[in-house]
Amino acid sequence: MRYLSVCSGIEAATMAWHPLGWEPVAFSEIEKFPSQVLAHHYPSVPNWGDMTKFQEWPNADVDLLVGGTPCQSFSVAGLRKGLDDPRGNLMLTYLAIARRYQSRWLVWENVPGVLSSNRGRDFAAFIRGLEECGYHAAWRVLDAQYVRVDGFARAVPQRRRRVFVVGYLGDWRRAAAVLLEPQGMHGHPAPSRQAGKAVAPTISARPTGGGGLGTDFDLDGGLIASTGDVAVAFNPKAGGNKTIGKSYLEDGTSYTLDTDCTSVAIATGGWAVRRLTPTECERLQGFPDGFTDIKPNGKPTADGPRYKALGNSMAVNVMRWIGQRIQHVEKLAPAVSRRAA
Structure with missing residues (x-):
C-alpha cells in the first residue's frame, strides 16, 4: 500500500503502518517542529507542505489517503463555527485531494464533536462530499484505551475518543x-462498562476518606497523582535507585510512569499533581521513547513543541488496528489496480 498523508503531524500513521510494509508517498505538514520530526525520522519521504496548494503537487499513484484535518472548529470546547471556520474548511480541501488522486482507500480522523457540529450538517456535508468523489464510507468512534492490537497488547493508558x-x-x-465488527451488528452487542458509583473525595479527605488513592492506582486515562513533591511509583523497569529500595531518584524525582506502573505509594506530606513528561506523552500515544527528542540544530529539544505535537497526534495503536483491518480486507478481496487497468 502506498499512502499520501496530509495534516501529517509527527506521523502516527507511518509509525503504525511501517510494520505492515506500507510506504508513504509523501507527507503534508506546515508546522515547524512536526516537520523537523518528519525530516529527522523519514529523510527520504518528501514533505509537500501546505495542503491548500495541492494543485501544485506532483502526480502520484496513491492507494490510500490519510489525514486528520484540524479539529478546533468541531471541538465541543471550541466556538463550533463548523464549516464557516477556515480551519474547518480544510475538511473540504481533504475532499478535493481525494478527488484528485482517487486513491481506492481513505482514512479520516476527527474529534467526536464533528458528529454534532451544526446539528450534524457539517459531517453530513463531508459524507456527501465523499459520495460525490466516488467513495462510500463507514464511520465509528474508537477509544484508544480499548484498542488492543499487535504491539499494543495493553492498548494505551489514556481515554482518547x-x-x-x-x-x-x-x-x-x-x-x-x-x-464494523460482526459482533456489534447482530443485536447482541457486548455490555458497556458500568460507571462507578463511588463519590471521589476531596483532596484534603483523600489520605483517610473512602475512595482515596490507596496503594493500587490505575493509570488508565493518563491520570497522574503525586505525594508531596514527587510521584512515588513502584516500577522496577523504570529505573531509579534500586539498591536502596526507593521508588524515586536521589534528586527526588520519580520514576517515569508507564503502562506497567500500576501502583503509587502513599507518603506523608501534601498532595500535588505533576505534569506528564514528554516521554510519558509519547507512551500515551504509542510512540517509542524519545521519538520527539530530535535535538533540532544540535540544541536540546524544548518540551513545549513536543507536548503540542503529541497532543495533536493520532494514537498509534488505533491506526495500527485500522491498517490491519484494511490489509485483511485487501487479502480477502484483492483490488483491481487502477495502474493495471
Whole structure:
C-alpha cells in the first residue's frame, strides 16, 4: 500500500503502518517542529507542505489517503463555527485531494464533536462530499484505551475518543468491513462498562476518606497523582535507585510512569499533581521513547513543541488496528489496480 498523508503531524500513521510494509508517498505538514520530526525520522519521504496548494503537487499513484484535518472548529470546547471556520474548511480541501488522486482507500480522523457540529450538517456535508468523489464510507468512534492490537497488547493508558471515517472507492462493503465488527451488528452487542458509583473525595479527605488513592492506582486515562513533591511509583523497569529500595531518584524525582506502573505509594506530606513528561506523552500515544527528542540544530529539544505535537497526534495503536483491518480486507478481496487497468 502506498499512502499520501496530509495534516501529517509527527506521523502516527507511518509509525503504525511501517510494520505492515506500507510506504508513504509523501507527507503534508506546515508546522515547524512536526516537520523537523518528519525530516529527522523519514529523510527520504518528501514533505509537500501546505495542503491548500495541492494543485501544485506532483502526480502520484496513491492507494490510500490519510489525514486528520484540524479539529478546533468541531471541538465541543471550541466556538463550533463548523464549516464557516477556515480551519474547518480544510475538511473540504481533504475532499478535493481525494478527488484528485482517487486513491481506492481513505482514512479520516476527527474529534467526536464533528458528529454534532451544526446539528450534524457539517459531517453530513463531508459524507456527501465523499459520495460525490466516488467513495462510500463507514464511520465509528474508537477509544484508544480499548484498542488492543499487535504491539499494543495493553492498548494505551489514556481515554482518547476519536471519529474515524474509512472510505472505499465505489464499494461501501469494504469500508464497512474495516470498521464494523460482526459482533456489534447482530443485536447482541457486548455490555458497556458500568460507571462507578463511588463519590471521589476531596483532596484534603483523600489520605483517610473512602475512595482515596490507596496503594493500587490505575493509570488508565493518563491520570497522574503525586505525594508531596514527587510521584512515588513502584516500577522496577523504570529505573531509579534500586539498591536502596526507593521508588524515586536521589534528586527526588520519580520514576517515569508507564503502562506497567500500576501502583503509587502513599507518603506523608501534601498532595500535588505533576505534569506528564514528554516521554510519558509519547507512551500515551504509542510512540517509542524519545521519538520527539530530535535535538533540532544540535540544541536540546524544548518540551513545549513536543507536548503540542503529541497532543495533536493520532494514537498509534488505533491506526495500527485500522491498517490491519484494511490489509485483511485487501487479502480477502484483492483490488483491481487502477495502474493495471
